[in-house]
Amino acid sequence: MPAANPTVVASSPSSLPAKSAPNKSGNSHRVGSTKMSPEALIAIIVGDALVLVLVSLLLYCYFWRNFSTKMRQGKGGSKLLETEKIVYSSSAYSSAQPGYERGRMVFFEGVKRFELEDLLRASAEMLGKGGFGTAYKAVLDDGNVVAVKRLKDAQIGGKTQFEQHMAVLGRLSHPNIVSLRAYYFAREEKLLVYDYMPNGSLFWVLHGNRGPGRTPLDWTTRLKIAAGAARGLAFIHSSCSPLKLTHGNIKSTNILLDKTGNARVSDFGLSVFVPPPPATSSAPRSCGYRAPETLDGRKLTQKSDVYAFGVLLLELLTGKCPSAVDNGGSGGGYGGLVDLPRWVQSVVREEWTAEVFDLELMRYKDIEEEMVGLLQIAMACTAASPDQRPKMSQVVKMIDEIRGVAGSPSHEAGFESTSESPSLSEDTYGASQ
Numbered sequence: 001m002p003a004a005n006p007t008v009v010a011s012s013p014s015s016l017p018a019k020s021a022p023n024k025s026g027n028s029h030r031v032g033s034t035k036m037s038p039e040a041l042i043a044i045i046v047g048d049a050l051v052l053v054l055v056s057l058l059l060y061c062y063f064w065r066n067f068s069t070k071m072r073q074g075k076g077g078s079k080l081l082e083t084e085k086i087v088y089s090s091s092a093y094s095s096a097q098p099g100y101e102r103g104r105m106v107f108f109e110g111v112k113r114f115e116l117e118d119l120l121r122a123s124a125e126m127l128g129k130g131g132f133g134t135a136y137k138a139v140l141d142d143g144n145v146v147a148v149k150r151l152k153d154a155q156i157g158g159k160t161q162f163e164q165h166m167a168v169l170g171r172l173s174h175p176n177i178v179s180l181r182a183y184y185f186a187r188e189e190k191l192l193v194y195d196y197m198p199n200g201s202l203f204w205v206l207h208g209n210r211g212p213g214r215t216p217l218d219w220t221t222r223l224k225i226a227a228g229a230a231r232g233l234a235f236i237h238s239s240c241s242p243l244k245l246t247h248g249n250i251k252s253t254n255i256l257l258d259k260t261g262n263a264r265v266s267d268f269g270l271s272v273f274v275p276p277p278p279a280t281s282s283a284p285r286s287c288g289y290r291a292p293e294t295l296d297g298r299k300l301t302q303k304s305d306v307y308a309f310g311v312l313l314l315e316l317l318t319g320k321c322p323s324a325v326d327n328g329g330s331g332g333g334y335g336g337l338v339d340l341p342r343w344v345q346s347v348v349r350e351e352w353t354a355e356v357f358d359l360e361l362m363r364y365k366d367i368e369e370e371m372v373g374l375l376q377i378a379m380a381c382t383a384a385s386p387d388q389r390p391k392m393s394q395v396v397k398m399i400d401e402i403r404g405v406a407g408s409p410s411h412e413a414g415f416e417s418t419s420e421s422p423s424l425s426e427d428t429y430g431a432s433q
């Protein structure tokens with residue numbers, strides 16, 4: 001029997017002859033006269049089987065690694081982002097290392113206390129990055145869920161100034177605001193701890209997943225959100241009298257929905273640390289809410305908050321995102337982005353008011369009067385001159401009047417909590433309905 005040809009053993013099945021023909025002595029041979037012994041054939045089969053097993057193993061390992069990473073990131077289950085936890089923890093820890101000033105946790109009234117280390121040990125999932133820093137959802141070992149905002153290189157004065165400002169913000173408590181529950185201050189790290197809002201932001205419920213199959217935000221819910229947000233902002237404006245506290249960053253990502261779908265104003269009082277950037281085309285999505293008198297970098301006031309709130313009402317009415325409206329080349333925007341109030345004014349001037357409203361609202365009956373009423377409030381809030389704008393306390397009353405004639409439950413879809421997570425404190429007061 002001829003010895004196996006090594007080149008044949010090393011070859012793949014595709015290099016085998018399509019057909020073998022018996023030679024004179026009855027042995028098989030390859031077309032082109034290369035001989036193939038049974039041993040060689042067995043060696044090829046075993047070799048190829050080994051390669052197949054190896055490739056399968058590699059593929060298995062690759063897909064398992066991907067799957068388990070997704071599980072950790074919460075995409076395939078409820079586990080939290082481990083990588084974020086490491087980034088978040090290690091950086092926060094660094095501030096507590098020798099050579100750094102050891103910071104301290106400060107808690108406000110009625111809050112279950114925990115140590116910084118508890119917070120650092122918590123599983124963290126990034127919620128998003130904003131102008132002031134990065135927000136995380138953190139689940140503490142005892143099951144409490146909090147939102148942690150890690151302030152980025154904020155222009156925070158000294159420790160005393162920061163602590164005084166936090167003391168003002170931490171005192172504020174109302175069913176329509178997201179309360180600051182605690183903070184951590186160290187030279188290299190500033191963390192703010194808030195109640196976690198499980199139902200996301202108005203931005204998400206209004207603009208997320210637009211398109212066929214999406215459940216639209218019904219009219220009664222929009223009106224309820226407008227009323228709740230107005231109450232929250234009016235409370236912020238009146239809470240520190242005679243000091244005129246401003247929010248400074250009213251926009252739909254800062255109107256959060258609690259577990260009952262109640263609107264809560266978040267992120268108030270932080271603009272003192274990070275002044276708004278100039279209104280250029282590259283400005284962030286908050287630019288569409290900025291009052292004209294603040295565009296040159298002038299100071300934010302309660303009246304500029306009212307303007308931003310008016311834009312928010314227009315957003316609820318039109319379903320359009322103020323910083324991403326297609327202006328059809330008509331100009332009148334911030335560096336190419338349309339100015340929603342001016343677009344609405346021009347449409348109303350042409351007596352095409354019905355064109356303003358979100359098409360998704362057309363399915364609800366008998367709401368025209370209420371929509372026009374809210375539109376009038378929005379236009380008053382976005383008046384060019386700050387003096388012409390109403391106060392937030394007046395806005396609350398006007399929205400309540402509209403809601404007095406509203407109230408057909410058939411408009412309301414209801415709002416279910418998406419999380420049963422316990423929060424740091426239990427609000428005992430009744431929220432705005």
Ligand SMILES: Nc1ncnc2c1ncn2[C@@H]1O[C@H](COP(=O)(O)OP(=O)(O)OP(=O)(O)O)[C@@H](O)[C@H]1O
Nearest residue numbers: 127128129130131132135147194195196197201253
């Ligand atoms: N307490 C909270 N509970 C639940 N989600 C939150 C909470 N705070 C913030 N978020 C969400 O985290 C994301 C990032 O928020 P963040 O406030 O850092 O940025 P932003 O609102 O986009 O911009 P800005 O910093 O200008 O306010 C947003 O989607 C926001 O809705």
